[in-house]
Amino acid sequence: MYRWSQLFTLLLAAIVGCSDKPDVTTHDAPQSSPKTAVIxxxxxxxxxxxxxxxxxxxxxxxxxxxxxxxxxxxxxxxxxxxxxxxxxxxxxxxxxxxxxxxxxxxxxxxxxxxxxxxxxxxxxxxxxxxxxxxxxxxxxxxxxxxxxxxxxxxxxxxxxxxxxxxxxxxxxxxxxxxxxxxxxxSLIAYDATLETDGVPSRYSLVKQATEGIAKRDPGFSTRANPGFVWHCDCDDEGKVSMQFVKYEVHAVTTHTCGYTRLRAINGLIKEGHTRLPE
The missing domain is CATH 3.40.1580.10 (SMI1/KNR4-like)
Structure with a gap:
């Protein structure tokens, strides 16, 4: 089990780009591979x-x-x-x-x-x-x-x-x-060639963040920690950071996440009013 005192303070920043190819594999962050019919x-x-x-x-x-x-x-x-x-x-x-x-x-x-x-x-x-x-x-x-x-x-x-x-x-x-x-x-293994439009998918961001921790702790996986979840932040320049936070607190709070802001910054959607916390 991951040491939560370290986990809470860990902030994984990734300048979103399709050329970043992490070299660590975990079972819930698969490497690119073709579609398979075996589920x-x-x-x-x-x-x-x-x-x-x-x-x-x-x-x-x-x-x-x-x-x-x-x-x-x-x-x-x-x-x-x-x-x-x-x-x-x-x-x-x-x-x-x-x-x-x-x-x-x-x-x-x-x-x-x-x-x-x-x-x-x-x-x-x-x-x-x-x-x-x-x-x-x-x-x-x-x-x-x-x-x-x-x-x-x-x-x-x-x-x-x-x-x-x-x-x-x-x-x-x-x-x-x-x-x-x-x-x-329809479930498939992740294919990195999907990342072609300059805005990474949610899958890609989680994959990079998971593998970032796995480089420090090879035994880490999100699947082994179902009480936690990846939260996405995005600054005004489109730089993304991923945080591993408690699931229950994250889920019950109404908010606008960084991935929505990332889509707006890149012109995929119009920027709008933030959903306010409850």
Whole structure:
């Protein structure tokens, strides 16, 4: 386990650029490689076993009916760390990428891994008729739609956007897959050739930050520390720094993160009012 006194004080600064190729590999920061059809799921240690009755209780409590392919996944593997874990999708009229840090578990009491905790914490911010099924390493959510017109589809939801649009409107967020099964099958190993437009993907920034710590502590990985998350800061010149902070505090605070500012500085989106902390 990483020494938190050192971790809190560590600030990894990276001038964002596609030519930076770290030379340290960790299991949750894979090196560039081609797409693979083999998806493995590492069980979440100490996650509770989910029964059909337990799943029905969750559905009844929240008045939802989950799609069969997602229900089957939860019953066979109540949450998981996928490998590979990279998702590519369109945002700002460009292809970008982030990761699936984990698929959430029902009944888990750890905030960073719990579907229940995310559902209750974000219910007033995420679009109606959606369920948060997982997160990336920066605390952004993967949402499962239960709306009649796109039921079962998966969307990307950025927790740190500007306060210039309605974040509860699902049409404002990128649709990344038409079903949970296809979302799983779309996971690929990260490909560095994606980084061609001058603005690094979220995946790239987390990868560089993770490998930066791993150079000092070869045993470090974000997966081994699910109670922490990568927070992105960006200064007025577009210089990015990544901080490894407590997940629960980071997630519950409404704010505009540095990645949104980075996109604005580079002209991908218009700069706007900051979402104020709650």
């Amino acid at each position: 493995s799921m590492q069980s979440i240690e100490d996650a509770p076993v989910l029964t059909d009755d337990g799943l029905k209780t969750f559905e009844q409590k929240h008045s939802v009916q989950l799609p069969k392919n997602y229900r089957d996944f939860l019953l066979s593997s109540n949450g998981a760390f996928p490998s590979p874990n990279c998702v590519t999708f369109e945002e700002d009229e460009r292809i970008t990428a982030s990761d699936v840090f984990c698929f959430f578990a029902i009944g888990d009491e750890r905030p960073g891994l719990s579907l229940d905790w995310h559902y209750d914490t974000f219910k007033d911010r995420i679009p109606k008729s959606t369920v948060p099924i997982g997160r990336d390493s920066s605390g952004n959510l993967w949402l499962l739609s239960l709306r009649s017109d796109d039921a079962g589809s998966i969307f990307f939801w950025d927790h740190g956007s500007y306060d210039t649009f309605d974040e509860t409107d699902l049409s404002n967020w990128p649709k990344v897959a038409p079903s949970f099964h296809e979302f799983q099958q």
